[in-house]
Amino acid sequence: xxxxxxxxxxxxxSRVVKGKDVKFSVDDFQTIKxxxxxxxxxxxxxxxxxxxxxxxQVLFYHSNCKNPGIAAFAEVEKEAYPDYTAWDETHxxxxxxxxxxxxxxxxxxxxxxxxxxxxxxxxxxxxxxAASEPPHExxxxxxxxxxxxxxxxxxxxxxxxxxxxxxxxxGIIQMLAEKGGWDxxxxxxxxxSANSKSLKAKKAAKKSGTADGDDVLPEKxxxxxxxxxxxxxxxxxxxxxxxxxxxxxxxx
DNA sequence: GCCAACGTTGGC
DNA sequence: GCCAACGTTGGC
Numbered sequence: 001x002x003x004x005x006x007x008x009x010x011x012x013x014s015r016v017v018k019g020k021d022v023k024f025s026v027d028d029f030q031t032i033k034x035x036x037x038x039x040x041x042x043x044x045x046x047x048x049x050x051x052x053x054x055x056x057q058v059l060f061y062h063s064n065c066k067n068p069g070i071a072a073f074a075e076v077e078k079e080a081y082p083d084y085t086a087w088d089e090t091h092x093x094x095x096x097x098x099x100x101x102x103x104x105x106x107x108x109x110x111x112x113x114x115x116x117x118x119x120x121x122x123x124x125x126x127x128x129x130a131a132s133e134p135p136h137e138x139x140x141x142x143x144x145x146x147x148x149x150x151x152x153x154x155x156x157x158x159x160x161x162x163x164x165x166x167x168x169x170x171g172i173i174q175m176l177a178e179k180g181g182w183d184x185x186x187x188x189x190x191x192x193s194a195n196s197k198s199l200k201a202k203k204a205a206k207k208s209g210t211a212d213g214d215d216v217l218p219e220k221x222x223x224x225x226x227x228x229x230x231x232x233x234x235x236x237x238x239x240x241x242x243x244x245x246x247x248x249x250x251x252x
Numbered sequence: 253g254c255c256a257a258c259g260t261t262g263g264c
Numbered sequence: 265g266c267c268a269a270c271g272t273t274g275g276c
Contacts (some may be wrong), residue, residue: 009262012263042271043271044271063261063262063263064261064262064263065262065263068262068263068264115273122263123264124258124264126263157270158261158262159260159261159262159269159270159271160261160269161261197255253274253276254272254276255274255275256274256275257272257273257274257275258265258272258273258274259268259270259271259272259273260269260271260272260273261268261269261270261271262265262267262268262269263266263267263268263269264265264266264268
């Protein structure tokens, strides 16, 4: 059977939750190479992870940052298994309501494949989805491309941190990442900073001997900013009582 | 099992 | 930092 396609979100900017930085940027990912996707605390996202199979293809997305968008391509390395961080009291996404006898949260391992040669900003995808024909800089995606983007959960279901990506949308994203053509301000993370690498990142870098920079697809590679410290992936929710995020009140 | 209140996600 | 959208909770 052929591999399925997915999109997974991570936060490239530092954000401290329970005393720990939950940041995980494309730079961190590239350095670490393979990481357990812990911290997902939303039932729908969890169910999708359970459907994933080794070899499935993944779009790595920068969320909750200045310039959100697709930063890299990855692959499912290991199928769903219990997310042990749910039982770790010190973990940002500790969930006191679950117990080891009955795992509630799961995660998969994901391996970095390559950076998008051109970071694909959410703003671009939204512009594409808003029209009936592609903006001229990306005329090459055609009307079919527009339709494929319109159907992406990314543009019509903002809050899901793990989502399915249809094959046609996958192809269009790949094309955009490869060809670019719009103004590409680069990824939106922020600060370079020579040594703020995360422990995990440092360890991985030492081991592999590479720091960053290889693996880029064709050209520009969105080197940008970024950086690193440590982090966790997705936010979560489940309502129960997960970690407070920042708090926003309101609305109703 | 409905639905109003509440809390979070996450773009802008 | 604001706040719209939407998921979750809990009263009934």
